[in-house]
Amino acid sequence: MTTHHLVVQSPGLSAEHAEQLAALAQAQGIARINATAARLLDVQHDDGTRAEVTGWAERHGVDTAFVPAGLKLSGCKVLAMDMDSTLINIECIDEIAGMAGLKDKVSEITEAAMRGEIKDFSESLRRRVALLEGVPADALEQVYTEKLRLNPGAERLISTAQAAGIKVLLVSGGFTFFTERLRERLNLDSAHANTLEISNGVLTGKVVGDILDADAKEAHLRAFAREHGAAQEQIIAMGDGANDLKMLGAAGFPVAYHAKPLVRQQTRYALNVSGLDGVLNWFES
Template sequence: MTATPPPAIEIKGTLPFNKLADYKLIAFDMDSTLITIECIDEIADITGKKAEVAAITEAAMRGEISDYKESLRQRMALLKGVPIADIERVLQERLQLTPGAKTLIDAAHAAGLKVLLVSGGFTFFADHVKTQLGIDFVRANIFEVQDGKLTGGLVEQSWGDICDGEEKRRTVLGLASLMGIAPAQVIAVGDGSNDLPMMREVGLSVAYHAKPRVRAEAKVAINQGGLDRLLEVFP
């Protein structure tokens, strides 16, 4: 028998606010959420290491590898020596915005919300997405580069070197505090298990074409269509 697909949009319980304008901040994961690819997997594909890297990525997103930092270090080690030129090719040839991303972010801005991109991915791609979508804030990881090639490491930043699920949670709550808003006034959108820490803290958690574990916990799950389908939740 063929399994019945989930509905296009699932809503569980009562939302804290019924109008988009009553929220003040919307936070997005990047890979497979704001963009259609997992950047690290595409880098690995270009360099002939996709099977090894993608297997670790998938296990981490499903929650089978509980230590996201260690999973990322393993994947980065496999990419040691990759030229920056290859990473530029991924950005130019493979990175595509998720359908509906710009529509949703434009609507959020029009309603008075600030937009945060918080990613376990890389600023190399996140800064590009920020510019394309007019995003207000970004937190992501930075490749360590030497002589035009990846070293396999990441650059230490003021908050640490790897943005994992816990760092996503801290970033969202910290920004909400600086804005003077309650966590209930925040929307968090993601697809993988490392998005759950921030999704559990906010007023409205949204799973976008997500892993089953994430979909099960989210207040809203978008299973079909683009990100702009979130606007259908609000009258």
């Protein structure tokens, strides 16, 4: 049976956290990775142990990941990321709506879609975009400048992945106005999203072309992986909402990042309290 380690991490990780989890997982030792993370060595990883460890860790605000011993980041070839609420701190469409005093109406639909309560993402996006009819196109730049921030650990994750030879894909149900700026800013290899229609300096309330939904996210990831010769086990994918689940399912390392409960339940790995660069602690130097 493959030896597994248990990586535990939290901004407030204490020695007691690591020791308690080591006892639950019957670890053969504890190796501190850094101030916020530790590797528990040669742990039990049967379903019962995993459930007990995960339950305890969630109650105490600790992220856990059972990983095969000896994982190397350079063994991966592709990193795929969702944008809104994953790479960045906001849902762009909600903030655009906020510029027109419509944030509550739009964010209510956004939340329901991300929780998986609205099954048809394309329909939910069309409903939200329709509410933006007449909003000045300048609002997009204002959102990018005033509201949009990278989530903690984003730049370190991407730069470290790129240094290891990994190709980075940004694939979003959001908008190209933002993905293109982030692609240039972070030197990403590819980015895909929806295009808002603009006429006479205002949003028309429509999207140009087909909607980039869950199926399209998965298709873009699979095409990108083929382009770069990446097998499933060489793909890291990160997302937070229901429309990310198919993309996450195509990755060997699917990561629910500060995600909705539905996504956490269906995804093997999760970062609930750590930054995006928490992924890096799973790999050994």
